[in-house]
Amino acid sequence: MLRTENLTYVYEDGTVALNNINIDMNKGNRIGIIGANGCGKSTLFLNIIGILKPKKGSVLYEDEKIQYNKKFLREFRQKVSIVFQDPDKQIFYSNVYDDVAFALRNLDFPEDIVKERVEQALRKTGAYEFKEKPVHFLSYGQKKRVAMAGVLAMNSDIILLDEPTAGLDPLMTKSVTEIIHKLSADGKKIVISSHNMDSIYDICDYVYVLSKGKVVGEGSVEEVFTKEELLNEAGLNQPWLVKLHKNLNVPLFKNEESFYKYWREQYGNSGSRS
Numbered sequence: 001m002l003r004t005e006n007l008t009y010v011y012e013d014g015t016v017a018l019n020n021i022n023i024d025m026n027k028g029n030r031i032g033i034i035g036a037n038g039c040g041k042s043t044l045f046l047n048i049i050g051i052l053k054p055k056k057g058s059v060l061y062e063d064e065k066i067q068y069n070k071k072f073l074r075e076f077r078q079k080v081s082i083v084f085q086d087p088d089k090q091i092f093y094s095n096v097y098d099d100v101a102f103a104l105r106n107l108d109f110p111e112d113i114v115k116e117r118v119e120q121a122l123r124k125t126g127a128y129e130f131k132e133k134p135v136h137f138l139s140y141g142q143k144k145r146v147a148m149a150g151v152l153a154m155n156s157d158i159i160l161l162d163e164p165t166a167g168l169d170p171l172m173t174k175s176v177t178e179i180i181h182k183l184s185a186d187g188k189k190i191v192i193s194s195h196n197m198d199s200i201y202d203i204c205d206y207v208y209v210l211s212k213g214k215v216v217g218e219g220s221v222e223e224v225f226t227k228e229e230l231l232n233e234a235g236l237n238q239p240w241l242v243k244l245h246k247n248l249n250v251p252l253f254k255n256e257e258s259f260y261k262y263w264r265e266q267y268g269n270s271g272s273r274s
C-alpha cells in the first residue's frame, strides 16, 4: 500500500535527517513511529506525503513510486493525508468552518457534500461547539481539533498524525486517542508519531523505532516495548503497563481497562488481597 524504500533525506545545510529508511505501512493497521527529539519523525512524514523529496530512495504507493507533479500529488493527498504537529501550519482560514471545508472546496466538491462532511468531521473531533469562533481565539488544543477535522473531512484511506497529543492536557489526550481508535475501527490506516509511549502502546499494533535518522528496531508493540535496552538507546521510556508487567510480574496488558479488570478479578474492588 504505502512504503518507503531506502529513503535518504538530506537538508540543504548537509544534515542527514533520514538514512536508508525502509518502512512498510502494510505491517500493521496503526503504525507507530517513535524516537527522541530530532531523530527524523517529522522529516519522514514530510517525505511520505511528498512535501519533501528524498535525496535517495523513494516513497511507494500501491507499488508505484510517488511523483512530484501537481496532478499526482493532488490525487495522492486525497488518499493519504497528514495532521501536522503544529496546528498553525495547517489552519489557513480565520473561520473554523471555512478552514475545515477548504480542501474539499478546492477539489470542487458540491457545497451540500462539503457541509455534510465538514459537520461530521467537526462533531467527530469535538470541534462542532466552537465552529463559529474565529480561529485566532481558539486554544492550542482546540486548534489541534480543527486541524484534525480538516483531515477527517477528506476521508482519506491513510492518515499520518505527527505528534497528535503533544501539548494536550490528559482529557484532550484521551479524547484524541478515542478519535484515533474510532478512525481505525472505520478502516482507516493510521500512522502516528509521538513521544508519548503510553499513547503509542495503547493505540498502535506495529512500531518502528528511529534513532538519528535510522530505523534501529521494529516489531509488534509488545515486542518493541519489552526491549528495554533498545528503547534506552533510542532515548525512550517503557509504557507504564510494560513497567508494571516487568516489575510486578503481572501479565502484559494492552490497555488500562484490561489491567483493571484483571486486578478486580484478582483482588476485588477494594484493591487488596482477600
Ligand SMILES: Nc1ncnc2c1ncn2[C@@H]1O[C@H](COP(=O)(O)OP(=O)(O)OP(=O)(O)O)[C@@H](O)[C@H]1O
Pocket (backbone or CB within 6 Å): 011, 012, 013, 015, 016, 017, 035, 036, 037, 038, 039, 040, 041, 042, 043, 044
Ligand atoms: N530545515 C531544516 N534544515 C536543516 N536541518 C533540519 C531542518 N529541519 C529539521 N532538521 C534536522 O533534521 C533532523 C530531524 O528533524 P525532525 O524535525 O525530522 O525530527 P523529529 O524526530 O520530528 O523531532 P521532534 O521529536 O523534536 O519533533 C534534526 O537533526 C533537525 O535538526
